[in-house]
Amino acid sequence: MKPKGFVRKTKQREVILDVLRNTTCHPTADWVYQEVRKQMPHVSLGTIYRNLKTLSEHGEIQELCFGSTHSRFDANAHQHYHFVCEKCDIIEDIHMSAMDELEQKAEQMGDFKIRGHRLEFYGLCAQCAKEENMAKAN
Amino acid sequence: MKPKGFVRKTKQREVILDVLRNTTCHPTADWVYQEVRKQMPHVSLGTIYRNLKTLSEHGEIQELCFGSTHSRFDANAHQHYHFVCEKCDIIEDIHMSAMDELEQKAEQMGDFKIRGHRLEFYGLCAQCAKEENMAKAN
DNA sequence: GTAAATGCAAAGAATTTGCTAGCCC
DNA sequence: GGGCTAGCAAATTCTTTGCATTTAC
Secondary structure, X not given: OOOOOOOOOOHHHHHXXXXXXXXXXXXXXXXXXXXXXXXXXXXXXXXXXXXXXXXXXXXXXXXXXXXXXXXEEEOOOOOOXXXXXXXXXXXXXXXXXXXXXXXXXXXXXOOEEEEEEXXXXXXXXXXXXXXXXXXXXX | OOOOOOOOOOHHHHHHHHHHHOOOOOOEHHHHHHHHHHHOOOOOHHHHHHHHHHHHHOOOOEEEOOOOOOOEEEOOOOOOEXXXXXXXXXEEEEOOOOOXXXXXXXXXXXXXXXXXXXXXXXXXXXXXXXXXXXXXXX
């Protein structure tokens, strides 16, 4: 007896998860779509969006939202931080231990119950920093 | 002699800034539009968007991007943190001193030059937490 | 068998852009 | 007066949705 609202395992969902888990970039829905299409030419963009939504609701992936207009997705659903290059928009994971003490500190500052936090750093990636220095030298 | 690319002071820009500075909510572009229209019925949405963009590029306001589909804006351009209620989406400022040491710590973890960071907390606001407790009691 | 998921296409929402006219400095 | 801006509307971009059909369990 399956519970109502059971999430089925479909070929599409598997491929999507697989694609996400095998990339270190933090792709957009459309990038995922292009990749999945290589294995399943008839997959539809709607299916990609529906699955990305389901997966993130079930905590299997993370939806990220940076300054840009579209969402990005990350197969690493664990708490971790990101770095975003302001010049080329590349996103990198930061392997830094989560700081839960931040939440305690913040909770003392206002009247709310904190359940999580997001921390992002921005600046210049190694490549863009190098280019900037070369430009300055001229 | 004005520098090329000089940013002009227009009535529209003034009203937009004024509206933003006189609210504690963190409004969407459309909310700003509705407010500005009360003072300038003929203002166009395109003007709102163009000005919000210009203002944030010049560091006079901050563009915020949370999980939702649209951007929100904050007239407080200083470094500060936010709390977002997961239930009602209300956004509150957190009056907590910025922690620049986070940036130093993160910079040691990867090969990039950090210029800033964003920190958001999410959970339940006082109102929603109260409602949740009442629901549980039944 | 039945609810959930897919494909396809059309709809929706948020934001951007092209163009002409107007206003700021 | 020259160029940045505004207004207006059309165009883009990203995402969601309706519906008939297929699939997982």
